[in-house]
Amino acid sequence: MTDVPRESRLRVRPYALTGGRVRSSIELPLETIVRVTPRAETSTSDLASEHRRICGICVDPSSIAEVSAHLKLPLGVVRVLVGDMVTEGFLETNATAMAPDADPRPDLRLLERVLDGLQAL
Amino acid sequence: MAFKRSEPTQKSGGKIPIPVKIVVAGGYAVGKTTFVGSISEIEPLTTEAALTSHSAGVDIAGQAAKKTTTVAMDFGRVGLGDDLILYLFGTPGQDRFHFMWDDLVRGAIGAVVLVDTSRLEDCFAAVDYFESAGLPFVVAVNAFFGEIHYSMKDVREALAIPAEVPMMVTDARDRASTKATLLQLVQHALTNAGASA
Numbered sequence: 001m002t003d004v005p006r007e008s009r010l011r012v013r014p015y016a017l018t019g020g021r022v023r024s025s026i027e028l029p030l031e032t033i034v035r036v037t038p039r040a041e042t043s044t045s046d047l048a049s050e051h052r053r054i055c056g057i058c059v060d061p062s063s064i065a066e067v068s069a070h071l072k073l074p075l076g077v078v079r080v081l082v083g084d085m086v087t088e089g090f091l092e093t094n095a096t097a098m099a100p101d102a103d104p105r106p107d108l109r110l111l112e113r114v115l116d117g118l119q120a121l
Numbered sequence: 122m123a124f125k126r127s128e129p130t131q132k133s134g135g136k137i138p139i140p141v142k143i144v145v146a147g148g149y150a151v152g153k154t155t156f157v158g159s160i161s162e163i164e165p166l167t168t169e170a171a172l173t174s175h176s177a178g179v180d181i182a183g184q185a186a187k188k189t190t191t192v193a194m195d196f197g198r199v200g201l202g203d204d205l206i207l208y209l210f211g212t213p214g215q216d217r218f219h220f221m222w223d224d225l226v227r228g229a230i231g232a233v234v235l236v237d238t239s240r241l242e243d244c245f246a247a248v249d250y251f252e253s254a255g256l257p258f259v260v261a262v263n264a265f266f267g268e269i270h271y272s273m274k275d276v277r278e279a280l281a282i283p284a285e286v287p288m289m290v291t292d293a294r295d296r297a298s299t300k301a302t303l304l305q306l307v308q309h310a311l312t313n314a315g316a317s318a
Contacts, residue, residue, distance in 0.1 A: 029228060030168075031140040031208045061137050063208060065196055069166035074191070076170065094137040104228035106141055111311045114141055114230065117201025118304050121160075 015077060017050055022076055024083030028064050030075055032093055034082055035061040040090040051085060054078075058091055138200075142208040143306065144225050146251070147235035148243020152263045152293035153211035154195040156235060159299045161197025161209065168194050170221055192221060222250060231257035231310045233302055235293065238262055238270040241279050248280055257310040261291040261302045 015022065040055045047055070050071065057070050068078040085091040106114070145153045158165045170192050192213055199207040210225055226232070234247045244260075251258040260282055262269055271279070273288050282288060287305050292298040 031142045033137050033140050035137050063140055065168045068168040074169050106230055108314050111307060111314060113205060115307045117205055121300055
């Protein structure tokens with residue numbers, strides 16, 4: 001495959017971290033905020049280094065996009081890794097399970113809070 | 122190895138902040154990252170999404186050629202009180218990235234379409250997309266270089282922007298100007314949500 005651009009070849013490697021999986025076990029929009037759980041505060045010695053780095057970042061609540069930016073890993077890879085860590089109890093999110101046909105848009109009350117928050121800046 | 126939270130007893134009962142997001146769209150070099158950076162509490166960060174797209178062409182074997190592209194997206198964050206974080210995502214304007222936009226747009230408050238009047242055509246794709254997605258948006262003409270080549274009326278006509286879509290002049294470098302643009306968008310989203318509620 002000599003015609004594959006250099007960029008593309010390099011981009012294959014990060015997915016080795018996910019065992020080749022490209023889908024997360026849970027739905028994680030890129031703005032989803034995750035934070036370490038008490039479990040991550042006591043036992044992370046058996047975690048792989050990328051998982052440990054994610055725990056380090058998520059000591060402060062951080063979005064999937066921020067984790068991706070800090071680790072310099074594509075969003076898709078971070079989604080899979082974070083999805084696993086939420087399932088395993090190392091990270092927690094406030095994302096509520098949403099029916100696939102539910103309206104994901106912010107409701108009136110949330111929009112009003114955003115408006116107030118922006119005005120107060 | 123253990124990771125301690127910086128504030129074990131966080132405000133609001135240790136709740137994780139709620140994220141909200143606004144999409145900032147527009148053509149190449151129109152000032153999206155400048156706009157985001159003028160109000161973000163962090164230096165804008167870059168994340169990369171690796172995409173596999175079907176190119177328009179057909180290869181010699183007669184199959185649609187697949188191409189892996191990396192799309193860089195700059196974003197910033199603004200804390201709104203203790204329990205809300207607003208993320209601003211700058212997104213590339215090209216048509217072929219629409220499938221990434223679906224992901225960005227889902228759950229968004231709305232979008233700011235940044236316009237450079239010397240290259241109006243660069244924002245056609247964004248305007249079309251947000252209209253068809255039913256996402257509230259405002260059109261902000263960036264006076265980045267201190268001049269605007271056309272009147273707002275001309276820009277509205279050229280882009281076929283419906284009368285109900287707010288338009289304004291903004292200076293992407295200026296925090297107060299960016300804040301005013303975002304306020305207009307959120308107000309517009311509120312009006313839309315109120316009308317459909």
